[in-house]
Amino acid sequence: xxxxxxxxxxxxxxxxxxxxxxxxxxxxxxxxxxxxxxxxxxxxxxxxxxxxxxxxxxxxxxxxxxxxxxxxxxxxxxxxxxxxxxxxxxxxxxxxxxxxxxxxxxxxxxxxxxxxxxxxxxxxxxxxxxxxxxxxxxxxxxxxxxxxxxxxxxxxxxxxxxxxxxxxxxxxxxxxxxxxxxxxxxxxxxxxxxxxxxxxxxxxxxxxxxxxxxxxxxxxxxxxxxxxxxxxxxxxxxxxxxxxxxxxxxxxxxxxxxxxxxxxxxxxxxxxxxxxxxxxxxxxxxxxxxxxxxxxxxxxxxxxxxxxxxxxxxxxxxxxxxxxxxxxxxxxxxxxxxxxxxxxxxxxxxxxx
Amino acid sequence: xxxxxxxxxxxxxxxxxxxxxxxxxxxxxxxxxxxxxxxxxxxxxxxxxxxxxxxxxxxxxxxxxxxxxxxxxxxxxxxxxxxxxxxxxxxxxxxxxxxxxxxxxxxxxxxxxxxxxxxxxxxxxxxxxxxxxxxxxxxxxxxxxxxxxxxxxxxxxxxxxxxxxxxxxxxxxxxx
Numbered sequence: 232x233x234x235x236x237x238x239x240x241x242x243x244x245x246x247x248x249x250x251x252x253x254x255x256x257x258x259x260x261x262x263x264x265x266x267x268x269x270x271x272x273x274x275x276x277x278x279x280x281x282x283x284x285x286x287x288x289x290x291x292x293x294x295x296x297x298x299x300x301x302x303x304x305x306x307x308x309x310x311x312x313x314x315x316x317x318x319x320x321x322x323x324x325x326x327x328x329x330x331x332x333x334x335x336x337x338x339x340x341x342x343x344x345x346x347x348x349x350x351x352x353x354x355x356x357x358x359x360x361x362x363x364x365x366x367x368x369x370x371x372x373x374x375x376x377x378x379x380x381x382x383x384x385x386x387x388x389x390x391x392x393x394x395x396x397x398x399x400x401x402x403x404x405x406x407x408x409x410x411x412x413x414x415x416x417x418x419x420x421x422x423x424x425x426x427x428x429x430x431x432x433x434x435x436x437x438x439x440x441x442x443x444x445x446x447x448x449x450x451x452x453x454x455x456x457x458x459x460x461x462x463x464x465x466x467x468x469x470x471x472x473x474x475x476x477x478x479x480x481x482x483x484x485x486x487x488x489x490x491x492x493x494x495x496x497x498x499x500x501x502x503x504x505x506x507x508x509x510x511x512x513x514x515x516x517x518x519x520x521x522x523x524x525x526x527x528x529x530x531x532x533x534x535x536x537x538x539x540x541x542x543x544x545x546x547x548x549x550x551x552x553x554x555x556x557x558x559x560x561x562x563x564x565x566x567x568x569x570x571x572x573x574x575x576x577x578x579x580x581x582x583x584x
Numbered sequence: 585x586x587x588x589x590x591x592x593x594x595x596x597x598x599x600x601x602x603x604x605x606x607x608x609x610x611x612x613x614x615x616x617x618x619x620x621x622x623x624x625x626x627x628x629x630x631x632x633x634x635x636x637x638x639x640x641x642x643x644x645x646x647x648x649x650x651x652x653x654x655x656x657x658x659x660x661x662x663x664x665x666x667x668x669x670x671x672x673x674x675x676x677x678x679x680x681x682x683x684x685x686x687x688x689x690x691x692x693x694x695x696x697x698x699x700x701x702x703x704x705x706x707x708x709x710x711x712x713x714x715x716x717x718x719x720x721x722x723x724x725x726x727x728x729x730x731x732x733x734x735x736x737x738x739x740x741x742x743x744x745x746x747x748x749x750x751x752x753x754x755x756x757x758x759x760x
Contacts (some may be wrong), residue, residue: 268619271613273626547612548605 239336244325247340250531251324255490256286260540262490265542273347290483298479301368309366313481316488317359319353323495326350328408330508330527331515338525338527339408340509346407347561350499351392354454357383357492361456361473364485368476376472379462379553387453387460393568397439397575398503411507415515419506420444432581439574444504446568451496453560456489458545493549497537498530505533615740639723644708646724646748649739650717654688657743658718661694665710665719673703674710697739701727720746 260275260282267274275282300309326346330338343349358381365377398420399405402413418425420440424433453460464472474485501507508526509515515526552560597603611759618624629636652658679695681688710719722745729735737745 265616268616271615271619271626384589542613543609543616547608 240340242338243338243340246328248321251321251491251494252487254444254494254534255487256290258490258494259289259486260285260546262542265539266546269543269546272340282535291359293480293483296479298481299338301370301476303369304476305369307369309476312360312364312367313477313484313488314360314383315363316357316485317491317514319356319360320488320491320495323350323353324498324510325575327405327495327502327531329412329498329508331523332517333523333527334520337408338523341538342406342408344404344406346410347395347447347499347503348405350407351388354439354492354495355384357454357488358469360485360488364477365473368473370468370476371536373472373473376462376464376469376475380456381474383453383456383460383462383556386557387450387564389565390446390560390568391450391454393565393572394443395452395503395570396568397443400572400575400579407462407502407507411502414506415509419504419509421504425511432578435580436575439571439578440504442571443575444500446564446571447503447565448500451500452541452544454555455492455496455541457493459548459551460556461550492533493538493541497534497541500532500537501533505537587633624675627707628722638725643720643723644706646701646722646727646737647708647710647719647742648692648705648722648724649719649742650746650749651743653748654687655748656690657693657739658749659694659697659714660690660715660718661692661697662715664715665756668709668713669704670707670709671705672725673700673705674698675700694739697742699737699742700735701729701730701737702735717749722746 246271263285264274264282275285278284278288280394300306325340326343326349326534328337328342329337332338362377363381365373365380366373368374398410401420402410404410404413414420417423418427418433423436423440424430427433438536452458456464457461462468462472464474474482477485508530510526510529513529516523615624619626659676661676663676663678666672666674666676675696675698676694677696678692681690681693683741706721708721711721724745727735
């Protein structure tokens with residue numbers, strides 16, 4: 232533990248946290264604008280140029296509202312729940328490599344060798360925020376929202392885990408930086424034939440990889456409670472769901488948590504399937520700091536693209552019914568992901584290491 | 585009696601849902617793209633663009649007092665509008681015109697003429713009942729204020745909105 236490592240780590244944490252919080256606040260703005268555009272409206276365009284200061288106005292509004300705690304709630308858990316909703320989403324980003332190297336410093340906060348396991352372990356803590364909020368509120372609808380959330384998370388966590396196993400069969404390592412390294416050498420997992428266009432086995436590998444991506448993406452949608460799966464906060468059915476009894480900044484924290492989870496989910500997806508910070512033709516940071524910065528920009532551009540897809544899907548699809556949700560999770564995605572592993576295992580010997 | 589609603593039998597493509605989802609995504613993306621390229625017609629941007637020029641002739645906005653060609657306030661303080669006003673928004677204090685005045689024959693003028701714009705319902709009955717054609721509903725509709733007192737239009741304000749009207753009621757001119 233030399234002081235250089237500690238100082239650079241602290242710097243990375245501070246900058247990345249700032250970037251993530253900035254992205255969260257602007258994701259809310261982007262969501263409102265994208266949804267408006269899809270519905271032939273304009274969206275917030277009053278505060279600042281094109282409404283760009285809207286997040287600041289939103290934040291002031293939420294901070295200045297009365298922070299009301301109902302009398303019959305379980306006070307400790309009621310206060311704990313919003314923190315638990317935000318924290319895991321932000322911690323998860325620690326293991327995601329968001330750039331190659333900048334001045335020789337690897338652009339990942341903690342390059343742990345259990346990478347993806349860490350992501351799953353921490354990300355699934357996010358459900359505690361929602362379940363505790365629902366339970367501590369001591370009210371019917373939030374309670375139903377909390378229960379729905381816990382069952383949904385358990386159902387989709389399985390497919391989430393199984394969907395990424397093919398990747399780690401190929402990489403042979405759980406470290407996320409080596410996943411990116413592998414994709415640079417062998418083509419992105421979403422299109423493994425990239426750079427090796429004549430190899431028919433690579434084209435065949437593309438099929439299970441796309442299935443894997445689709446299952447993973449849908450499971451991430453369910454994990455982050457985004458629209459086709461937003462049963463925990465179904466406004467029409469549950470009067471807002473688990474956050475009904477919350478007000479002011481505590482209410483906002485749930486939303487920040489949801490958007491932070493969306494961003495980290497996108498970041499993990501980019502790392503696993505879209506080659507992380509790699510873009511064909513752009514060398515890594517060892518060739519100069521400008522390329523290091525470009526790599527980071529590429530990573531966040533990819534994340535932004537995925538966030539747009541998240542929003543696009545949200546404003547297109549209606550919500551699933553609860554039994555459909557369970558059937559989809561347990562009878563379709565679970566099986567598809569399972570079969571997919573065998574498919575990849577069958578193709579695996581033909582892929583050169 | 586229980587009615588069995590026949591469910592449509594879906595073929596495998598419909599049951600896969602994916603074509604429907606892709607079609608839906610295409611539709612929403614088309615809307616997004618058209619909006620981005622400025623092809624979608626959106627609603628009027630209100631404070632910047634106003635529909636003042638396309639207001640119809642019969643539009644009933646804020647009530648206002650008018651002056652005639654000679655600059656006299658046409659109101660003769662008969663108080664008919666005060667009595668007819670359904671929400672009782674109008675308050676008039678009549679005053680007598682001194683006999684030395686040019687318009688002494690008119691006898692009365694409103695010393696104070698207040699319309700409480702919080703109460704006014706823009707029904708136009710004051711305009712309809714006025715025998716002198718002294719009160720009109722103008723096209724002003726952005727009437728705002730920070731206090732209740734600010735929302736009461738006094739005589740000066742009403743005359744300012746009203747302006748001069750060359751009316752058809754000319755009976756006082758003969759007796760001048």
